[in-house]
Amino acid sequence: MIEQLSEGFFEIFQDGTFQKMDPSRLENVDQDESLGKYSSALGIDPLLIRFNGKIILLDPGLGWGLDHKSSYQNTSSVVTNLDIFEIRPEEVDLVILSHLHYDHIAGCTYVDNNFKTIATFPNARYIVHKDEWIHALNQAGSKNDKKGATYNLDEFYKLVAENRVDFFDQDFYSPVSGITVMKTGGHSPGHTIVKIREETGISYFMGDLVPTEYHLNHYAMKQIDWDPVQSKKAKKWILTMASEQNATIFFYHSLFRKSGLISQNKKNQFLLMEPRKK
Ligand SMILES: [Zn+2]
Numbered sequence: 001m002i003e004q005l006s007e008g009f010f011e012i013f014q015d016g017t018f019q020k021m022d023p024s025r026l027e028n029v030d031q032d033e034s035l036g037k038y039s040s041a042l043g044i045d046p047l048l049i050r051f052n053g054k055i056i057l058l059d060p061g062l063g064w065g066l067d068h069k070s071s072y073q074n075t076s077s078v079v080t081n082l083d084i085f086e087i088r089p090e091e092v093d094l095v096i097l098s099h100l101h102y103d104h105i106a107g108c109t110y111v112d113n114n115f116k117t118i119a120t121f122p123n124a125r126y127i128v129h130k131d132e133w134i135h136a137l138n139q140a141g142s143k144n145d146k147k148g149a150t151y152n153l154d155e156f157y158k159l160v161a162e163n164r165v166d167f168f169d170q171d172f173y174s175p176v177s178g179i180t181v182m183k184t185g186g187h188s189p190g191h192t193i194v195k196i197r198e199e200t201g202i203s204y205f206m207g208d209l210v211p212t213e214y215h216l217n218h219y220a221m222k223q224i225d226w227d228p229v230q231s232k233k234a235k236k237w238i239l240t241m242a243s244e245q246n247a248t249i250f251f252y253h254s255l256f257r258k259s260g261l262i263s264q265n266k267k268n269q270f271l272l273m274e275p276r277k278k
Pocket of ligand 1: 099101187208
């Protein structure tokens with residue numbers, strides 16, 4: 001069973017910082033003093049999979065409101081999201097990270113009342129592609145001229161030091177039967193997406209390869225993606241395959257349509273339809 005979680009709507013500024021955003025601002029973007037000029041709006045939507053007795057999270061978000069004395073504690077976070085499904089953080093078995101940009105991994109940890117960095121999911125293994133880790137290490141501290149994409153590994157180092165992280169180096173890796181992590185590269189050198197094969201059909205979590213519905217037929221990531229050519233190739237490959245499989249795809253950053261069945265029309269445009277009934 002797949003459930004899409006949500007931390008809500010955020011405004012991302014040119015320096016890579018995030019701020020929670022009132023979604024009603026999307027109705028008046030033309031008059032907005034910031035949106036579309038100095039910032040963009042995006043959703044942060046982790047995925048919860050309950051599968052073969054395992055509880056798996058894909059990209060646990062910004063961890064908004066998780067830190068001790070955070071001023072955002074009355075907001076939805078990955079932990080309050082799980083609570084809706086009566087899942088405690090200790091019960092999560094596996095956290096799969098599409099890549100290591102801050103907005104996809106910050107929820108892996110929080111800061112407690114002793115200012116210590118703690119793993120949000122204390123019994124989980126965290127998995128990420130080895131190429132992503134090497135790239136992130138090389139990028140951390142060096143000036144990055146890519147917009148939007150930032151690495152901040154300070155807290156993630158702690159998870160690595162505590163031996164909670166598994167790095168894999170295959171192009172296709174199956175940590176649990178029925179779930180395959182597939183390397184796409186492009187957005188970042190070790191970027192991956194996740195394929196989930198259930199009895200009811202196939203689903204894909206697209207990470208930042210296709211962050212929103214808009215990106216299905218528009219390539220607007222040139223200044224953001226590490227390797228735009230590889231991104232375009234991987235996107236075409238995955239979306240064509242997903243269309244042929246009548247698969248459901250899930251977006252991480254969408255504002256409106258967050259998932260749907262994918263198909264391709266005669267003009268080779270990708271279309272998104274209502275999600276499959278459960
Ligand atoms: Zn990213």
